[in-house]
Amino acid sequence: MRPTVHDIAAEAGVSLATVDRVLNARPGVRQKTVAKVEAAVERLGYVRDVTAANLAKKRIYPLVFILPEGPNSFMRGLEAEIRAAMQRSPAERTSIRIETVPPFDAKAIVNILDSLDPAEVTGVALVATDTPDVTAAVGRLVENGVHVATLVSDLPGSQRIHYCGIDNLAAGRTAGGLIGRFRGGRAGKVLVVAGSMKLSDHMDRASGFAEVLAAEFPELEIVGPVETNDDADAVRQAVTAALEADAGITAIYSLGAGTRGLIEALAGQASRKLTVVAHEVTEHSRQALADGLFDAVINQDCGHEVRSAIRVLKARSDGLMPISAQERIRIDIFLRDNLP
Amino acid sequence: MRPTVHDIAAEAGVSLATVDRVLNARPGVRQKTVAKVEAAVERLGYVRDVTAANLAKKRIYPLVFILPEGPNSFMRGLEAEIRAAMQRSPAERTSIRIETVPPFDAKAIVNILDSLDPAEVTGVALVATDTPDVTAAVGRLVENGVHVATLVSDLPGSQRIHYCGIDNLAAGRTAGGLIGRFRGGRAGKVLVVAGSMKLSDHMDRASGFAEVLAAEFPELEIVGPVETNDDADAVRQAVTAALEADAGITAIYSLGAGTRGLIEALAGQASRKLTVVAHEVTEHSRQALADGLFDAVINQDCGHEVRSAIRVLKARSDGLMPISAQERIRIDIFLRDNLP
DNA sequence: CAATTTTTGATTTACGTACCTCAGAAATTC
DNA sequence: GAATTTCTGAGGTACGTAAATCAAAAATTG
Numbered sequence A, B: 001m002r003p004t005v006h007d008i009a010a011e012a013g014v015s016l017a018t019v020d021r022v023l024n025a026r027p028g029v030r031q032k033t034v035a036k037v038e039a040a041v042e043r044l045g046y047v048r049d050v051t052a053a054n055l056a057k058k059r060i061y062p063l064v065f066i067l068p069e070g071p072n073s074f075m076r077g078l079e080a081e082i083r084a085a086m087q088r089s090p091a092e093r094t095s096i097r098i099e100t101v102p103p104f105d106a107k108a109i110v111n112i113l114d115s116l117d118p119a120e121v122t123g124v125a126l127v128a129t130d131t132p133d134v135t136a137a138v139g140r141l142v143e144n145g146v147h148v149a150t151l152v153s154d155l156p157g158s159q160r161i162h163y164c165g166i167d168n169l170a171a172g173r174t175a176g177g178l179i180g181r182f183r184g185g186r187a188g189k190v191l192v193v194a195g196s197m198k199l200s201d202h203m204d205r206a207s208g209f210a211e212v213l214a215a216e217f218p219e220l221e222i223v224g225p226v227e228t229n230d231d232a233d234a235v236r237q238a239v240t241a242a243l244e245a246d247a248g249i250t251a252i253y254s255l256g257a258g259t260r261g262l263i264e265a266l267a268g269q270a271s272r273k274l275t276v277v278a279h280e281v282t283e284h285s286r287q288a289l290a291d292g293l294f295d296a297v298i299n300q301d302c303g304h305e306v307r308s309a310i311r312v313l314k315a316r317s318d319g320l321m322p323i324s325a326q327e328r329i330r331i332d333i334f335l336r337d338n339l340p
Numbered sequence C: 001c002a003a004t005t006t007t008t009g010a011t012t013t014a015c016g017t018a019c020c021t022c023a024g025a026a027a028t029t030c
Numbered sequence D: 001g002a003a004t005t006t007c008t009g010a011g012g013t014a015c016g017t018a019a020a021t022c023a024a025a026a027a028t029t030g
Helices: A005-012 A016-023 A031-044 A050-057 A073-087 A106-115 A132-143 A168-183 A200-216 A232-245 A259-267 A283-290 A302-317 B005-012 B016-023 B031-044 B050-057 B073-087 B106-115 B132-143 B168-183 B200-216 B232-245 B259-267 B283-290 B302-317
Strands: A061-068 A094-101 A123-126 A147-151 A162-164 A188-194 A220-227 A249-254 A275-279 A296-299 A332-334 B061-068 B094-101 B123-126 B147-151 B162-164 B188-194 B220-227 B249-254 B275-279 B296-299 B332-334
Touching (some): A005 A031, A016 A031, A050 B050, A061 A073, A061 A302, A073 A094, A094 A106, A094 A302, A106 A123, A106 A132, A132 A147, A147 A302, A162 A302, A168 A249, A168 A275, A168 A296, A168 B168, A188 A200, A232 A249, A259 A283, A275 A283, A283 A296, A332 B332, B005 B031, B016 B031, B061 B073, B061 B106, B061 B302, B073 B302, B094 B106, B094 B302, B106 B123, B168 B200, B168 B249, B168 B275, B168 B296, B188 B200, B188 B232, B200 B220, B220 B232, B232 B249, B232 B259, B259 B275, B275 B283
Parallel strands (some): A061 A094, A061 A123, A123 A147, A188 A220, A275 A296, B061 B094, B061 B123, B123 B147, B188 B249, B249 B275, B275 B296
């Protein structure tokens, strides 16, 4: 049997109340007595029964998720995962609220952040553009004791306690490695399509991609990146225009959203066999993989990201540091052959 | 506030004891009364507080893991993950024991399975060769009420309740898709190196690989598979011999273990630039990727597999069916660019 | 040494569920 | 309608921890 607080009390020769005071860092215990209790804990290998503790204190964690609204499939998938987490709320003792804002609207995010009552919210996870006003608003929240985590795209200079998402520099490098190897040494140009350079994830992917191409595949030349604000129609137009303007383009790296537009543009250029790598497994990209239109899709599991965000925010609310190694989100590569 | 059993009792107009009998499927309640309680549960949206329930019944789940001993890095990684799960035992209410057996020793596995006392073990997870005697021993155990899950490699015809591992047919197809694309349409031969065709995972990988090559990359011809019993020295010798015998080999797919031997063989053929895909991220394969000796490594996250096995065995012990969609283990692809 | 403050002990209630007993009510059978 | 069986109610204890109260003991101060 694992030891309980009673065993600790007996072992340390103190009362239950004192053990409780020490374990919960309550005041009014002499340093000498604290040491006695801690020694007993050590000797018996006591670990607090978290389920019993939670039952006793019936703590709940009010959390807020902020993410862009609109048709972006990835963001809608992310929202679905948050809703799935809401379903688990009773078991996880969370109380989750979702706030959506127009995409690329920093002001709207700032407004929501400023409207949150620190007394009623313990943690916030948000998907945001990396702009100074958002960073400042995050800082204000953190000052007021609310824990903030960034989701999908980081705010590097901010006070956020954790970034829940993939290493986008590595993702870009991976795309470079794949396209480089898929091209098998043949010279050509690679069109890079991005959403917005105000998004730190897009920035990082572009950098990582360029880095690997320069270092390992000098025969490939980058065209772009063109910015599309993640709008499918804009992607379609930009890609079509670029392909028609430059017959030397043999590959495309789409590092943002608007994948539907990319597929439409490729359908209009069916005669040209292009090597294509895009991001995020969605209904569209899945079909494009199956059809052989895409060669690979790089994915981040938004379910993992949401669950990680919740774990981290809960842990910090309890005064614990998240174990960063455990919270790393992996970069998934999907070919048509390993699609789930 | 979420409803409790007391609320259900009040709502249904019955006593606490009756609610308890209904919720825990105890006998002695008229069908009419059962319906009343169930209606109340439905109306109030009651969900049992699992932590409180676990606390009350202080159930523990005695589990046994069986896996091969020996220097195989992947298996040692697997064992490490099991030990990590043992560390979490108090919180997860498990009691885990590890049994190791000589690799490819079906008899030893059968002996252990037959020695287990169904009164003292609720679940078993095992890594096993797909032979009739093992399948039969699993059947005997299941008949005695012990739940059995296969780990890493499946026993397709057995009574196991669940297979915790990747879809190895898809893994083989993925390897085929990668090598095919990496070779970029250039004709050549691919050497396939396997451990043992008695392992269903190796069988499946070989099949999936051959399938994709035949369908999508007819310019690539398969040599092998050669069997090495996952022994590094055997791999080194087999690969060296094959490469020296056939100058047409331009790629290698190593679908088993003994990766160290493969690396040694490649080091001996440094002048020849081969496309190489292997399985499992280990110290050795990680280095080979970094050195550019391997182009890609296909991986299964054995931490996920162990955690999944525990979840599944616990769920079945509680009479629940595992949600198979949630328990699917993904196929990871690693290049040097996305190594964690 | 008395007065004060700090530390400790003893005890209780609560969290939500599981599981037990025993008495009494209701339904069924003869 | 009596005897039996089947249901139901009321109440309790337990799980391990949290959190509170109040009294008593110990240490510190003047």
